[in-house]
């Protein structure tokens with residue numbers, strides 16, 4: 001990589017916890033600010049339905065290279081003055097294997113908007129994070145982010161072997177494709193043709209691609225072939241916020257019900273160095289001492305999530321952030337690795353907070369339903385039809401679609417919960433308002449340190465200053 005490498009990568013945190021405001025703040029400090037592309041189509045649609053009071057979304061929309069698409073989106077979602085609080089949000093079309101044009105359009109545009117806003121008015125670096133597990137939205141989302149000139153694409157939660165090729169195809173305005181796993185059938189392909197959406201001659205810059213991995217074998221595998229080789233790696237330890245890689249080998253649990261990780265789950269840094277690609281360390285690297293330690297180990301820097309998620313610039317609603325700050329100040333914040341909560345079946349770290357579905361009362365109060373559907377997996381039904389299922393949908397529906405009973409227990413609706421975290425909860429016809437569910441990493445010490453000097457909360461810029469204070 002020729003250009004300077006950032007020492008700090010602010011972790012991509014879905015849904016819109018790492019929003020454009022957080023990413024822009026970090027980018028303006030000369031580091032890599034990262035937005036989350038996860039579910040950003042519904043995020044943008046809800047911001048428009050809330051009236052886009054700041055005008056930010058509409059300003060970014062005005063910069064999109066195909067205004068015919070923008071006008072359709074505004075006509076469908078924008079509500080001047082905002083919707084009534086008791087009115088449910090209109091949903092964007094669910095993405096499927098056979099991709100409908102309007103579903104692709106809003107994905108492209110929403111990813112464009114988030115990156116465009118993060119990059120507006122400066123020339124700092126901005127990245128976007130995607131989850132490999134959410135395969136059906138990838139092609140359209142990557143196109144949208146690249147149209148806004150994204151500098152880095154970062155992907156975790158799986159083996160992102162197809163991304164380097166997709167990025168190359170889209171940068172040349174060629175048809176890009178992404179394979180999608182289908183339970184009980186051969187993999188399908190989702191494709192995107194940039195020229196269906198933007199004029200020929202549109203300039204698209206090729207961003208760098210970083211793969212998030214937990215162990216060196218995966219790094220070696222991806223680096224071996226030019227088709228799959230990323231421009232660098234983020235090596236994420238299992239203490240990190242969000243989803244974690246499952247433990248390798250037989251799963252064992254401690255008395256708290258949390259998975260036990262062993263030496264096989266730790267990447268061998270010496271082997272990673274031999275790949276001759278830059279790497280950043282993540283998971284409990286959110287302090288000046290740990291930044292220094294990472295650099296001493298030969299890393300280009302660190303990726304930090306939790307410290308930025310708690311900062312005042314993140315997308316958490318004021319209510320959610322206050323709950324977190326109160327618990328941090330009283331030293332009562334509990335974070336647990338939950339192996340059941342995520343429909344993806346990956347372990348995920350969850351903070352226990354009152355009124356959230358992380359508590360047994362909050363979980364019991366929520367009527368099960370699946371309407372956002374990002375974590376649905378395509379499967380072939382007994383009659384040979386393609387169906388979509390998620391273990392967090394109502395039990396009878398999941399089982400009718402061939403899902404296993406043992407996959408249901410303890411599953412939570414991350415899609416709706418994560419939307420609620422950022423102040424965009426769905427309101428149901430019966431008055432139920434979707435409750436939040438917060439993921440955070442195990443390492444909350446940095447946030448506690450900064451809260452001592454900034455009792456009302458600290459900014460992401462202050463977090464960057466602190467992280468770099470020893471280098």
Ligand SMILES: Cc1cc2nc3c(=O)[nH]c(=O)nc-3n(C[C@H](O)[C@H](O)[C@H](O)COP(=O)(O)O)c2cc1C
Pocket residue numbers: 010011012013014015017036038129130131155156157212236239240241242243282283284285286303304305306307309439440441442443
């Ligand atoms: C609230 C939150 C949400 C996250 N969401 C994602 C995500 O959507 N995709 C992803 O690759 N990583 C996600 N992460 C992981 C971060 O990008 C980062 O790698 C991690 O937080 C680093 O470890 P730390 O939390 O100890 O700093 C998330 C982390 C947090 C705290």
